[in-house]
Amino acid sequence: MFTLEYGTRIWSVVDTPLYQQQAGSHWQKRWRYIRSPLAIIDLLAILPFYLGFFIQADLRYLRVFRLLRVFKLTRYSRAMQLLMNVFKEERYSLFAAFSVLFIIMLVAACAMYTLERDIQPEHFSSIPQAMWWSLVTLTTVGYKLCGGR
Structure with missing residues (x-):
């Protein structure tokens, strides 16, 4: 149809x-x-x-x-x-806001990867994993890093 x-x-x-x-x-x-x-x-x-x-x-x-x-x-x-x-x-304001959010997320991910990779290798073994952490942390409230346990 x-x-x-x-x-x-x-x-x-x-x-x-x-x-x-x-x-x-x-x-x-x-x-x-x-x-x-x-x-x-x-x-x-x-x-x-x-x-x-x-x-x-x-x-x-x-x-x-x-x-x-x-x-x-x-x-x-x-x-x-x-x-x-x-x-x-x-659209320009939204693009600027998302750009700032992305930059902050990337900086936070790199910092956490550098600081925590030896202490918590299961959560911060790579920068993309740290980016997931920073995305969840910056966009939600009350998220537990250990998968909700």
Whole structure:
């Protein structure tokens, strides 16, 4: 059903007001739509089904792309539109905040690896393990280092 709906949308996109105003042939307009973010998300949502016929591997992890279809709700929900506008307007501030968090996490991980690797080698045997510790420590409250024991 998703494939049928996706194909129908590709075929009929040339009749929407947005694409009627654009120059080019019907096939060029359809190709433009196929390359749009929402169409790519929809393609990623149905692609694992078809890849399963050709590739003999566990493709269940690709199903996570189906969750991206939630962003299609922005068309219908005023609250989702507002949330997306906030993300767009504050993207530089969010990027700066995540960059600072990453730098602090990396510094804390390197410091803990240097200070604790000999005392607790099971928890700080490498910098990536120390990064896990620093990520959990900086983003949660009350985490026990020993796996919740």
